[in-house]
Amino acid sequence: MLYAVQRGLAETREAPNEEVSMGHDPSAPGAPPATPVDFTEVQGRPRFKELRKRHRSFVFPMAAAFLLWYFLYVLLADYAHEFMSTPVFGNVNIGLIFGLLQVASTFAITMWYVSYANKHLDPIAEELRNELESEAPEVFQDGAGGTK
Amino acid sequence: MIQSLPRQAVESTQVGEPWLNMLIFGLFVAVTMVVVLRASRNNSTAADYYAAGRSFTGPQNGTAIAGDYLSAASFLGIVGAIAINGYDGFLYSIGFLVAWLVALLLVAELLRNTGKFTMADVLSFRLKQRPVRIAAATTTLAVCFFYLLAQMAGAGGLVSLLLGIDDKLGQSLVIVVVGALMILYVLIGGMKGTTWVQIIKACLLIAGAFIMTVWVLAIYGFNFSALLGAAIETSGNPDIVGPGLQYGATATTKLDFISLALALVLGTAALPHVLMRFYTVPTAKEARRSVVWAIWLIGAFYVFTLVLGYGAGALIGADRINGAPGGVNSAAPLLAFELGGPLLLGVISAVAFATILAVVAGLTITAAASFAHDIYANVVRKGKVDPDGEVKVARRTVIVIGLLSIAGGIGAQGQNVAFLVALAFAVAASANLPTIIYSLFWKKFNTQGALWSMYGGLGSAIILIAFSPVVSGAEKSMIQTVDFAWFPLSNPGIVSIPLAFFLGWLGTVLSKETEDPQKQAEMEVRSLTGVGAEKATSH
Numbered sequence: 001m002l003y004a005v006q007r008g009l010a011e012t013r014e015a016p017n018e019e020v021s022m023g024h025d026p027s028a029p030g031a032p033p034a035t036p037v038d039f040t041e042v043q044g045r046p047r048f049k050e051l052r053k054r055h056r057s058f059v060f061p062m063a064a065a066f067l068l069w070y071f072l073y074v075l076l077a078d079y080a081h082e083f084m085s086t087p088v089f090g091n092v093n094i095g096l097i098f099g100l101l102q103v104a105s106t107f108a109i110t111m112w113y114v115s116y117a118n119k120h121l122d123p124i125a126e127e128l129r130n131e132l133e134s135e136a137p138e139v140f141q142d143g144a145g146g147t148k
Numbered sequence: 149m150i151q152s153l154p155r156q157a158v159e160s161t162q163v164g165e166p167w168l169n170m171l172i173f174g175l176f177v178a179v180t181m182v183v184v185l186r187a188s189r190n191n192s193t194a195a196d197y198y199a200a201g202r203s204f205t206g207p208q209n210g211t212a213i214a215g216d217y218l219s220a221a222s223f224l225g226i227v228g229a230i231a232i233n234g235y236d237g238f239l240y241s242i243g244f245l246v247a248w249l250v251a252l253l254l255v256a257e258l259l260r261n262t263g264k265f266t267m268a269d270v271l272s273f274r275l276k277q278r279p280v281r282i283a284a285a286t287t288t289l290a291v292c293f294f295y296l297l298a299q300m301a302g303a304g305g306l307v308s309l310l311l312g313i314d315d316k317l318g319q320s321l322v323i324v325v326v327g328a329l330m331i332l333y334v335l336i337g338g339m340k341g342t343t344w345v346q347i348i349k350a351c352l353l354i355a356g357a358f359i360m361t362v363w364v365l366a367i368y369g370f371n372f373s374a375l376l377g378a379a380i381e382t383s384g385n386p387d388i389v390g391p392g393l394q395y396g397a398t399a400t401t402k403l404d405f406i407s408l409a410l411a412l413v414l415g416t417a418a419l420p421h422v423l424m425r426f427y428t429v430p431t432a433k434e435a436r437r438s439v440v441w442a443i444w445l446i447g448a449f450y451v452f453t454l455v456l457g458y459g460a461g462a463l464i465g466a467d468r469i470n471g472a473p474g475g476v477n478s479a480a481p482l483l484a485f486e487l488g489g490p491l492l493l494g495v496i497s498a499v500a501f502a503t504i505l506a507v508v509a510g511l512t513i514t515a516a517a518s519f520a521h522d523i524y525a526n527v528v529r530k531g532k533v534d535p536d537g538e539v540k541v542a543r544r545t546v547i548v549i550g551l552l553s554i555a556g557g558i559g560a561q562g563q564n565v566a567f568l569v570a571l572a573f574a575v576a577a578s579a580n581l582p583t584i585i586y587s588l589f590w591k592k593f594n595t596q597g598a599l600w601s602m603y604g605g606l607g608s609a610i611i612l613i614a615f616s617p618v619v620s621g622a623e624k625s626m627i628q629t630v631d632f633a634w635f636p637l638s639n640p641g642i643v644s645i646p647l648a649f650f651l652g653w654l655g656t657v658l659s660k661e662t663e664d665p666q667k668q669a670e671m672e673v674r675s676l677t678g679v680g681a682e683k684a685t686s687h
Contacts, residue, residue, distance in 0.1 A: 038666075040669040048677075074406060075406070081392040085387070085391070093389055095391055096238075096389065099235075102242045103245060107443070122433065125676060129678055129679045132679045132680075133679065
């Protein structure tokens with residue numbers, strides 16, 4: 001039932017995308033009326049800036065960190081065979097422990113991100129989403145997102 | 149590799165009962181077919197067909213992602229690589245796992261919030277539709293094609309061991325059967341059916357690997373060090389527990405390994421069939437849960453393969469593995485036979501087949517969606533097509549892609565499967581990832597940058613492969629008689645990935661055109677807040 005509405009909206013959303021040259025001119029022939037949502041204004045709101053800052057200040061340093069950590073491992077495994085083959089206990093050597101640490105750090109970063117997102121990203125994203133949906137219910141109704 | 153090995157042990161290689169293997173596989177096909185038929189009752193619209201109505205939960209989708217991602221190459225290939233080359237096989241699995249953090253942190257949720265069915269939806273969101281869509285669809289189809297070829301070629305190799313079919317004709321026949329089954333699943337089941345096949349397969353594969361892992365550890369009194377000791381004893385080479393057996397030979401192979409590591413860690417989050425899975429859940433939060441589930445399952449599985457690989461090295465030994473018809477790939481099935489006799493071998497064999505089937509199904513629906521949604525509906529018909537017409541085209545595309553992959557799989561028999569998979573990762577990391585990252589995070593990024601990066605990344609990856617030792621000049625090359633290889637590495641990633649990032653930047657700063665700031669704002673707001681994201685269909 002709901003889908004019929006959604007599909008109708010989805011079609012109008014796709015339609016104006018056919019322009020051959022410049023961009024997404026809302027006045028292009030056949031385009032639906034211009035969106036009542038001014039996204040540039042939303043982008044400038046302090047709450048949105050806060051959300052973006054929180055997101056980027058977590059994911060960028062974290063991505064850099066795990067890539068460096070991974071390539072440290074790759075380079076050691078590639079060029080420091082002796083070091084990686086140093087036995088720790090029994091036949092288990094530094095290399096194997098290092099590899100399992102990569103698995104452990106992957107799990108740890110995953111859990112860390114999830115708890116960060118639940119605490120610091122989701123509430124503010126939901127707040128903004130509700131705000132936008134109540135400001136322009138006709139645009140975001142049924143989630144079809146007819147935003148052109 | 150497989151062809152070059154001596155066949156001295158031929159009489160001992162036919163293990164298990166081929167009829168039992170076939171019976172168990174037949175059972176899998178029957179069960180999944182019933183599930184697919186039940187799941188496909190509501191497959192009427194484009195959102196149903198491509199994105200399963202966006203109705204899967206995070207845990208379900210995460211399991212399906214694991215089923216999609218853990219291909220036969222990673223199960224049979226990694227167990228075999230660890231059994232023979234020891235530690236260097238383990239390096240592969242670490243790259244395959246760590247790569248998921250790129251998807252989790254940078255891609256999954258933002259992509260779910262801004263796209264609809266395909267990767268091109270996101271990439272063309274705020275850029276010029278036509279050129280960017282065509283480019284994104286081209287790279288999608290290229291990656292899917294290489295990946296499909298690898299899986300189909302792998303299917304042929306697998307049967308020689310599992311069903312005792314050694315001649316070329318018999319293997320081709322099996323490829324035809326696998327291809328036909330896959331077409332049937334995707335045609336009937338769409339994304340819903342494909343997802344259920346992947347979920348069932350992931351459960352079987354991970355459960356099977358878990359049981360074998362516990363079994364192997366039990367033999368050595370749950371003492372991992374003792375297992376390693378036994379592997380060292382069987383191989384007679386203490387270096388098997390340290391790095392370097394495979395990649396440590398020369399400066400070139402060492403560099404090649406860095407190139408591979410780069411492609412693995414950056415390729416995963418740009419594989420179109422993985423990206424498409426994020427559209428099968430209702431919200432970005434579920435997309436995040438999917439990745440979390442996928443990371444746990446995939447991580448656990450790769451730890452199992454470490455035990456299984458050394459277990460195969462200890463209990464079976466490199467000589468017997470290399471002597472078996474499937475070569476390196478036979479380590480896991482041989483270990484299953486050693487542990488649980490013909491029955492466990494039958495189960496593991498059926499799981500291996502199911503793996504190939506589920507992965508090719510996922511790839512096929514991705515390629516078909518990309519062709520029907522991006523090329524046909526949005527470029528050829530300029531968006532003036534009703535969703536039913538689009539799905540009709542998608543279904544026809546499934547048949548064409550299925551037939552092409554059967555033909556390609558027969559043609560690629562005996563080719564190095566791992567190389568084709570690594571190539572798909574390298575192409576994905578070069579052609580797709582820079583544009584995905586730039587369009588999500590870089591405000592000034594524009595159409596010219598996207599086109600330069602995608603075509604530059606795709607082109608350079610393929611050209612470097614064509615002139616690398618995997619294609620010509622070396623002992624294991626596709627063409628051994630001539631030598632036109634001037635690029636020394638077998639993986640192009642170390643050159644093509646930075647090049648694609650650079651071209652994306654260069655194309656952007658050299659372009660005089662600027663994109664619509666309103667669209668950029670819309671994409672950023674939508675990607676982070678989820679406002680206006682595609683919701684689940686309700687039936």
